[in-house]
Amino acid sequence: MYKSYIYEDIENKLEEFKELDKNFSLDKDGLYYTIENKNEIIAYILLEKNENNYKLKRIFVKKDERFKSYGTKLLLFIINKKIKKGNLIVGKDNSISDFLIKIGFKKKEDGEFVIEDVENKDFRKKEGQKTVIASIFWNIILATTKIGFGYIGKSRALLADGFNSLSDVVTSSGILLGIHFSNIPEDESHPFGHEKIESVIGVIMGIFMILTAFELGKGGVEILFSGEKREVPEMLTVYFALFSSVVKYFMYKQKIRVGLETENSALIADAKDSRNDIFASLGVVLGILLSIYVNPIFDLIISILVAVLIFKEGVSVILETTDTILDKQDMEFIEEIKKYIYENTDIKNVHDIMMRKSGDKIFLELHIRVPKNMSVYNAHKISDDLENSIKEDFPLVKNVIIHLDCLLN
Template sequence: MYRILTEEKVKKNIEKFLEIDKDFSIIEGTYFVIENKKKFIGYGVLEKDNYNFILKKIFINENYRFKSYGTKLLNFMITSTIKKGNLIAYKDKNLNRFLEKFGFKLMDNFYILENLERSSEREKEGKKTVYYSIFWNIILAISKIFGGWYGRSRALLSDGFNSLSDVATSIGILLGIHFSNIPEDEEHPFGHEKIESIIGIVLGIIMILTSFELIQGSVEIIIAKDYNHTPNITTIFWAGFSSIVKFFMYRQKLRVGLKTNNTALIADAKDSRNDVFSSLGVILGILLSIFVAPIFDTLMSILVALLIFKEGVAVILETTDTILDKQDPELIKEIEKYISENSEVTNIHDIMMRQSGDNIFLSLHIRVPKNMTVYEAHTISEEIEESIITDFPEIKSVIIHVDYLIN
């Protein structure tokens, strides 16, 4: 739990400061406090100096050090107060290592954290990964379609068209990342991130339609008994190359998707993982066609199509949960526990969430004593809101309705 204290409140709570820091003395600046289970465990002091902010002090009780509380407190100080500019901290042998790990750069006799405007790292990483995906999917599509046609492998040809559909889905994700990073406006107060989920559903539909086309073509070949061609042994190379590339694409997409909580990118990562198995299946089908019977190549193309269909349905179901604002019971319990353990509020109810892309918008009700002033109730709700946003990075906004305790 975090609090911003006025000078009056600092003086009122001076004994709590002395409990954690025996050398505590009041200095000029804005005070920030971090609590654990309603107990002071650290504090920081900021002072504004024109365009810059000065970190005059940051202190964590020795019993709570090396547990990331200092990092959490400094993050709260930055996000709650510093919208733009630089943060400066003067050299201190007890803080130098901490400042360097946080990202401060050493100048002559001070450390500086420059340009604290929030950059869209999510957009940059997402676009970089999608460009990488488009490039490799084009390479794979061309190599597998050509290799399947030249090597007479229906399964490899199907896998090539699968990669071609991946190019289209990656372009769709690129559009989703672009539109979802447009700032909120009067008509879209919750932002534009939900477009990622819409793109995810479109991707799922494309995957299903692709699977139907592949199945239809293969079934027609089986009915016509036109499966007497044995694939060329070189087609195994193209399928093996595809499975290796797709594996690394899956790892990269999943890493960035989880890091940025991009549902469309995570869905695309699962499609790449599926492609690894489909390419390995193609190798098996080619081998069986060469050494057992030619029909196995066509049968394997149907299996590849069914895998594409299954993944398409899974993607649609997953992204639909986001659009329909499916509640996360574990997160709701965690929020309730967090508030009850770190504030004076004992009655928390009606916690609801809505999700838009990587952002969660939370609303909840709390009860406070009926004789509490409006100012005091507002201060408590504001502290809870800022603390939740700091300790739960996926939560972008918290709306708190204050009720009163009857007894």
């Protein structure tokens, strides 16, 4: 259980802290955080706040409980839950430098370690949420106007395009939920984090698009072969279809920008849907004009083509997002990692490189060969240095597992 203490609270538990750590010091302005089991303190951290920055003064884990990741868990709890803004700084303590780098700290030129601008850990979430909320707002407006004026203006194509926008409201709402849940920090039950829920949402979005397309297409085909009289659409429906294409263009530009910046597969899929909606709305314009000046059947044909377009994009979204769920290998990235290792280290053999993606994060596994008479300490150091270097130079790599093999004679 995680707990926080201030100066007044510590006074009541002073003996317990001193019994845990003989070098414990009481800091009047300090912030104390602990992990406790049955009210027994297992580990604690002391932070000192200075303006918008936090300095880690001490981290201590009970001797019998070390090497059980309590220090890592407590530090991640501080980073993810307690520090809302500013830098987290650790002094020049070489005894835990490897531990700090694994957590995500960067070593500065003066020897200190820092996680800069902790609030940026929420950038991906905030940008994604802001973009999707704007998308929901505009799709509600488009769906309402196109369905309403499609009905009033007797245009089935505009009506179909309106239901397409209505489906976008549902899928965007799903993406909004995905962004929220995927940004929940990793925990003991989900050590790889929750980012993969974005891909799950992407698949659901694709299925919903296919179902929407089926219903729209089915209705259009039934009318096409029913032989009933077709009405000529009103000219005003053209303007709403044009308005829709303009709005969808700006929605596409915003979604694709944020999606690529944040590596959000669900948002990228939604951007592609908006891009196709541009052509769908322009197709509606063409269909309405042909219906007015040539034959009313064109409005119906365009409504069916819009349904086919939605169906095609739904299938495409499912195929793309399932690649992430099924851990499809990015061979270009794997070759880039291999080239990086050969060009920047003395390692002569790297093989069996595998990767998996979870949201924007990459998890790597690879094998390297070291001399068979090398000490465990030196082999471990090579492995640690390589892991830290890859994570430093490839920011999207969250974790690296390195298996050591011996060089064959």
